[in-house]
Amino acid sequence: MQVMTEHTERDGDYEHHGGFPVYAADPDNGGPHFGRLVEALRTVQDLAVSTAPPPEVIAQAAEQAEALAALLAPYTAPEGHYPAGRSVGLPGRGSLLMLPWTVEKFDRTGVRSTGVFRRYHMGGNGAAHGGVLPLLFDDLFGMITHAAGRPISRTGYLHVNYRKITPLETPLVVEGRVDRVDGRKTFVSARLTEPDGTLLADAEALMIVLLPGQP
Template identity: 85%
Template sequence: MSEQTERDGDYEKHGGFPVYRHDPDNGGPHFGRLVEALRVVQDLAVSTAAPPEVVEKAAEQAEALAALLAPYTAPEGQYPAGRSLELPGRGSLLMLPWTAERLGAEGVRATGVFRRYHMGGNGAAHGGVLPLLFDDLFGSVTHAYGRPISRTAYLHVNYRKITPLDTPLKVEGKVDRVDGRKTFVSARLTDEDGTLLADAEALMVVLLPGQP
């Protein structure tokens, strides 16, 4: 946590966000298993051409799973999805299944792959998932730097090369400068050989007290 944040003394009170706390046991020992199984189902749902009777059975099982989980919905910040730091994508199906390898004031580095679920066409990752990757990364970058809760004011992505599926990739981001409530950040997405696939820059703005 930065010196400025320590002086503020109210890091978790900025904006109208609920207080998020990491709880590795919140989902129990099988939560990671559930999330991965659901990711596989997502991959299969967009890449299979099953006969009608199989689709019918799959729909019934999906509806049964939804009915099983529905009674346990919880308020934001009280469920394990998004708070399970040890899981890819922090255990959130919305987030890409990437894992942070470095998280500090000097920057954030994460590794992962784009799966079949993320395909746009012709074997490449959908262009829309790259802004999601960068936006989520920039949230981690500002947090690791010690900045209070912030929202994305703008996000610009440069697509340098086709981003492949099922290929280990790396994304690195950092804070470039701070100006009052503004935090300017940038990041690069590369393959294992260091080839630049995309880069991005963004402006993150610290929320005012009570601001959603």
């Protein structure tokens, strides 16, 4: 597997970033305790949407959450200078926004990632919310263009076909590739499946290379 690093970003045409900030992956993954913090916060997210504690417990939890926010607030940093989103060795690269999936393949032929949708991602009736699937695909498509050595791109369009209900707490696989390139346009596609290959959803997208100075 080709590791996502600063060197990868500087291969070939990838030097062209438009006006997008350039920052390297964090080889330390935020240090020895950052992954632990992210996982604890993910668990809190799961519990926040799936528990019904009494008012006194909610009050205590709110106080502790406010104390945690106050503890972290003095250390706000500019984009690209915090480990979230750059910790490539952690699920979801250490970002609470991204799905906590793990990249298993990352090269010019495509990207494959595995993981589960957690309680936090539930839409209804025990299934993953339909809105989190585009997030999963969009993040994957960004990695696919990166792995293919294409310059920094923005999503032009993203189309998702929902083929089957996507379960929670079930190991799943998402895999995609570049289909073709036309100038600034990179056409990509991907499939979300169960481990046995059962198709849950598929998607296609257009990624457009940024012009010089374009945000």
